[in-house]
Amino acid sequence: MSAAGTATIQRDTQGELVIxxxxxxxxxxxALTDLVAALKRKLPAGARVDARDVGRVDTxxxxxxxxxxxxxSIDGLDANRRALFDAxxxxxxxxMVVPPRDTGLVALLARTGAAAEQVARDAWQLLGFIGLxxxxxxxxxxxxxxxxxxxxxFHLEQTGLDAVPIVVLLNFLVGAVVAFLGATVLKDFGASIxxxxxxxxxxxxxxxxxxxxxxxxxxxxxxxxxxIGSMKAREEIDAIRTLGLDPVEVLVLPRLLALLIALPMLTxxxxxxxxxGGAAVCALTLDISPTMFVTRFHDLxxxxxxxxxxxxxxxxxxxxxxxxxxxxxxxxxxxESVGTHTTSSVVQSIFVAILVDALAAIFYMEINV
Numbered sequence: 497m498s499a500a501g502t503a504t505i506q507r508d509t510q511g512e513l514v515i516x517x518x519x520x521x522x523x524x525x526x527a528l529t530d531l532v533a534a535l536k537r538k539l540p541a542g543a544r545v546d547a548r549d550v551g552r553v554d555t556x557x558x559x560x561x562x563x564x565x566x567x568x569s570i571d572g573l574d575a576n577r578r579a580l581f582d583a584x585x586x587x588x589x590x591x592m593v594v595p596p597r598d599t600g601l602v603a604l605l606a607r608t609g610a611a612a613e614q615v616a617r618d619a620w621q622l623l624g625f626i627g628l629x630x631x632x633x634x635x636x637x638x639x640x641x642x643x644x645x646x647x648x649x650f651h652l653e654q655t656g657l658d659a660v661p662i663v664v665l666l667n668f669l670v671g672a673v674v675a676f677l678g679a680t681v682l683k684d685f686g687a688s689i690x691x692x693x694x695x696x697x698x699x700x701x702x703x704x705x706x707x708x709x710x711x712x713x714x715x716x717x718x719x720x721x722x723x724i725g726s727m728k729a730r731e732e733i734d735a736i737r738t739l740g741l742d743p744v745e746v747l748v749l750p751r752l753l754a755l756l757i758a759l760p761m762l763t764x765x766x767x768x769x770x771x772x773g774g775a776a777v778c779a780l781t782l783d784i785s786p787t788m789f790v791t792r793f794h795d796l797x798x799x800x801x802x803x804x805x806x807x808x809x810x811x812x813x814x815x816x817x818x819x820x821x822x823x824x825x826x827x828x829x830x831x832e833s834v835g836t837h838t839t840s841s842v843v844q845s846i847f848v849a850i851l852v853d854a855l856a857a858i859f860y861m862e863i864n865v
Contacts, residue, residue, distance in 0.1 A: 500524045501550070501557065503535055503564070505543075512539055514564065517549035520557025528557065532564045548572030558584040618844070625822045626814075629752065632744045647750035655716040655751075656758030660765060662715070663708055667699070667766040670707060671773030674698055679782050688782050692792045695774030700801040701860075704767035706853050709812040712759060713845035717820035720751050721841040724824025725834040733825075743825075752817040759813035760806060767805065800865055808856055815852065816845045 501518040514535065520528060545565040547553075550572075553561070558581050561570060573581060636642040678694040724747055727733050733743050771793070778784040823841035827833045 499551070501528050501531075503531060505535070505538065512543040513546060514539065514543055515546045515549065516561065516564075517551070519552040520550060520561060521552055521554045522556040525556045525560070528560050532560050535564060536566075544568050545570045546572050547577075550577075553577065553580070555580070555584055559588065562588065622819060622822060626818055628744055629748060629818060632742060633749060633752075636745060636749070642745065644746070644750050647746075648754055651751050651754035652758055654719070655712065655754050656761060659712065659715060659758070659762060663711055663762050663766050664769040666711065667704065667707055667769040668773035670703060671695060671699060671770030672777045674703070674770075675774035675777035676781065679777070683782075689784065689792065691774070691778055691782060692784065692789055693796055695771055695778075696793050696797040697801055699767050699770035699774070699805075700797065701804050702853065702857070704770055705763045705805045705808050705812065706849065707770075708759065708762045708766045708809075709816065709849040709853075710846055712755070712762070712813075713816050713820075713849060714842050716755060717816045717845040718838050718842050720817065720820030721824040721827075721838045722834060724821055725827035725837055728825065728827045729829045729831070729834060748817075748821045751821060752814065755813040755817045756810055759816075760809040763806060763809040767802070804860055804865055808853060811852060811856075812849050815848050819845045819848065 499518040501516065501520040501524055503514055503516045506513045506515060543566075545561060545568060547561060547570050550557075550561075558577075562581060562585055570581060675691055675695050678691045679688050682688050682690055682694075724733075727747070733747075736743050736746055775784075775786055775789045778789055779786055820841050823837040823844070827837050
């Protein structure tokens with residue numbers, strides 16, 4: 497084992513001479529730093545440094561020796577070590593350039609443009625991924641050997657059956673809140689009976705499917721991203737490709753088809769739960785009996801309102817599953833990346849669900865449905 501770096505001062509005819517020896521490496525840097533500081537206090541300016549007896553030296557040691565030598569040259573260096581010392585000296589002398597930080601209008605416009613570009617890039621990637629899903633689905637739909645029934649059943653239970661309690665409870669409570677608020681306003685006009693129409697129309701057309709989609713985006717969409725992202729981090733997706741399998745067919749299609757089946761069913765249950773919640777409030781606070789509620793609801797709630805709400809469920813399911821799986825494939829390999837893309841998946845899914853619901857509402861209003 498080589499000795500740690502040392503330095504001694506000698507005097508000759510040319511003045512002070514510092515003879516250094518041993519290893520000048522990062523491992524000994526704390527002790528060598530104190531040694532260099534002590535020597536610099538004793539040495540006059542321009543003292544020479546002799547490094548012939550130096551053992552190992554790295555960039556940390558070279559920096560300390562250059563600090564010790566100051567403006568003087570270091571003697572006894574071969575070509576390789578001279579190159580190392582020149583590189584360290586150049587790095588130490590290079591000025592630190594701090595780019596100016598613009599916090600004004602230019603920075604605001606730059607960040608706005610970058611955000612808009614990222615949104616456009618994400619939309620383009622989603623569109624391409626949807627095309628890939630449809631192409632893969634078209635290849636396997638007529639080949640029963642490629643169907644993954646076990647995986648489909650597992651994800652159907654995970655996304656559908658396990659989500660029933662939270663979906664029913666949330667919509668029941670929201671239905672009760674809508675009925676209570678509607679009754680509070682309509683009572684001043686002597687029109688409390690119209691609370692039945694308010695509950696029926698809102699849950700059949702909008703609340704039932706939208707609340708369910710938001711819940712599924714936060715519950716199942718994030719789960720899809722985390723599952724696929726974890727597989728990407730563990731290189732399991734590369735293993736799937738090595739086996740000659742298509743990751744979209746193995747991982748995406750079962751989740752997509754399960755959500756296409758589960759979300760309409762959950763939407764139907766959400767509609768029922770919201771209406772029951774509203775009926776309970778009507779019975780308790782407005783003296784509208786369940787029989788009267790059901791009779792008026794039957795007379796005034798047309799079937800078209802039900803089909804308007806149900807028609808949006810498969811579209812929401814497709815988009816939520818596509819976004820969740822796509823964000824999973826974007827994971828770079830770290831746990832931090834999994835968390836980042838899971839959050840992005842939830843935000844994008846909820847935003848897209850609300851945007852599509854708003855566009856659908858305008859469309860149905862224009863065609864008088």
